[in-house]
Amino acid sequence: MTDISPVSDTVTSDTDVPDFPVSRPQGCPFDIDETYTRLRAEEPVSRVRCPAGMDAWLVTRYQDIRDVLADPRLSSRAAGSDHMLPSYAGHAPLPGFMIQLDGEEHSRLRRLLVGEFTGRRVAAMRPYIQRIADEHTDAMLTGTSADLVRDFALPIPSQVICDMLGVPYQDHPAFQHDSQILTSFEADEATRAAATRRLEDYLGELIEKRIAVPRDDMLSRLIERAAATGRPLTVPELSTLAVLTLVAGHETTANMITLSMAVLLEDPERLAALRAAPETIGPAVKELLRYLTVIQFGLVRYATEDVTVAGTEVRAGEWVVAALPSGNRDASVFPDPDTLDLGRRARTNLSFGVGPHQCVGQHLAEVELQVALTTLLRRLPGLRLARPLERSDFKLNDIVHGLRTMPVVW
Numbered sequence: 001m002t003d004i005s006p007v008s009d010t011v012t013s014d015t016d017v018p019d020f021p022v023s024r025p026q027g028c029p030f031d032i033d034e035t036y037t038r039l040r041a042e043e044p045v046s047r048v049r050c051p052a053g054m055d056a057w058l059v060t061r062y063q064d065i066r067d068v069l070a071d072p073r074l075s076s077r078a079a080g081s082d083h084m085l086p087s088y089a090g091h092a093p094l095p096g097f098m099i100q101l102d103g104e105e106h107s108r109l110r111r112l113l114v115g116e117f118t119g120r121r122v123a124a125m126r127p128y129i130q131r132i133a134d135e136h137t138d139a140m141l142t143g144t145s146a147d148l149v150r151d152f153a154l155p156i157p158s159q160v161i162c163d164m165l166g167v168p169y170q171d172h173p174a175f176q177h178d179s180q181i182l183t184s185f186e187a188d189e190a191t192r193a194a195a196t197r198r199l200e201d202y203l204g205e206l207i208e209k210r211i212a213v214p215r216d217d218m219l220s221r222l223i224e225r226a227a228a229t230g231r232p233l234t235v236p237e238l239s240t241l242a243v244l245t246l247v248a249g250h251e252t253t254a255n256m257i258t259l260s261m262a263v264l265l266e267d268p269e270r271l272a273a274l275r276a277a278p279e280t281i282g283p284a285v286k287e288l289l290r291y292l293t294v295i296q297f298g299l300v301r302y303a304t305e306d307v308t309v310a311g312t313e314v315r316a317g318e319w320v321v322a323a324l325p326s327g328n329r330d331a332s333v334f335p336d337p338d339t340l341d342l343g344r345r346a347r348t349n350l351s352f353g354v355g356p357h358q359c360v361g362q363h364l365a366e367v368e369l370q371v372a373l374t375t376l377l378r379r380l381p382g383l384r385l386a387r388p389l390e391r392s393d394f395k396l397n398d399i400v401h402g403l404r405t406m407p408v409v410w
């Protein structure tokens with residue numbers, strides 16, 4: 001295995017390199033910076049400086065991003081988005097943190113997990129997800145206002161992933177707080193490490209219990225499946241894998257629910273059209289995923305060998321950022337890309353990534369989004385923002401784009 005150079009090796013003092021990430025333009029929290037349009041046209045692989053201090057190659061065109069993410073020479077090892085954090089000091093990936101593992105180390109874990117999230121399995125969960133969405137809507141309907149983040153968008157995916165894993169949902173306030181720290185761009189390394197430790201300790205204890213007495217839940221099945229392969233998962237491996245699934249399983253989807261509602265509420269005609277044709281929610285969700293691209297800075301990779309990306313030589317030891325929001329706004333694939341067009345065929349959007357690490361939970365996320373949005377449209381026809389969007393609290397600097405709070409009335 002190629003060694004990962006500590007980041008200090010790649011820090012440069014060249015002051016001409018533009019900073020990454022570029023901020024969203026003033027005015028519309030759903031737009032992405034015009035720089036991306038220029039880069040796609042003129043300089044599809046460009047040099048940028050990440051907050052961690054290292055320079056990287058920023059890849060902005062749709063097909064180039066697909067190629068980067070599918071290329072085994074561009075490693076995920078130690079290359080998570082946290083590497084863009086200023087405090088990054090270089091570390092080996094935790095055992096079980098499959099999003100940062102490559103090759104057989106990664107596929108061994110992925111094989112254990114994917115069966116839990118197949119399209120068929122998730123389709124069978126739809127009535128259960130609907131019930132959870134209805135329960136939260138019932139609770140909201142006992143009043144006349146709510147915070148859509150706290151009262152609807154976070155609890156639905158959070159409860160679903162807890163139930164799937166076999167994690168008691170009543171413990172969610174603690175791990176929701178910690179998982180927000182892990183996806184925040186602003187938390188320092190020590191705060192993030194403490195949050196990871198708390199989550200792993202909590203899950204480690206639960207795993208010990210499942211090893212002693214298995215139940216009908218994902219944790220017990222992962223233990224059993226791994227044992228059947230002759231390579232049992234260690235408790236640290238399994239607790240890291242569970243933390244990843246828990247965090248990935250609700251932060252992203254919750255932010256998609258609130259941002260989708262925010263953008264829909266801005267355009268009453270579009271909202272009315274979707275309410276009148278709920279059967280179109282499948283493609284509508286794919287277009288919302290494309291347009292909003294909540295993994296808002298992109299995915300980081302690390303070259304383990306020299307590789308040519310769209311004609312540019314990337315040397316072994318250099319970093320590459322696949323700018324998902326830019327690829328999703330590439331006009332050669334999505335005409336008029338800056339317009340949200342719910343009738344568009346956006347099936348091939350990049351929001352769930354591409355290649356060996358493509359999102360394990362994408363079917364689940366899509367069904368949760370479909371159920372959450374149609375339930376709100378049907379049961380809260382008078383729903384509106386209690387505060388104008390321009391005064392809303394957007395997570396412009398977090399790894400996952402979203403809203404911190406979303407006060408609504410109906």
Ligand code: HEM
Nearest residue numbers: 098099245248249252253256351352353357359360361365
């Ligand atoms: C709208 C919601 C979601 C979005 C936008 C999203 C996005 C992504 C992306 C872009 C990746 C690829 C990361 C990379 O290549 O480095 C990924 C991986 C992953 N996602 Fe999601 N995700 C979502 C929901 C979910 C859900 C509901 C789960 C459920 C458990 C989940 C679990 C995972 C896991 C475990 C991985 C790692 C896969 C691997 O390394 O092989 N995600 N996700």
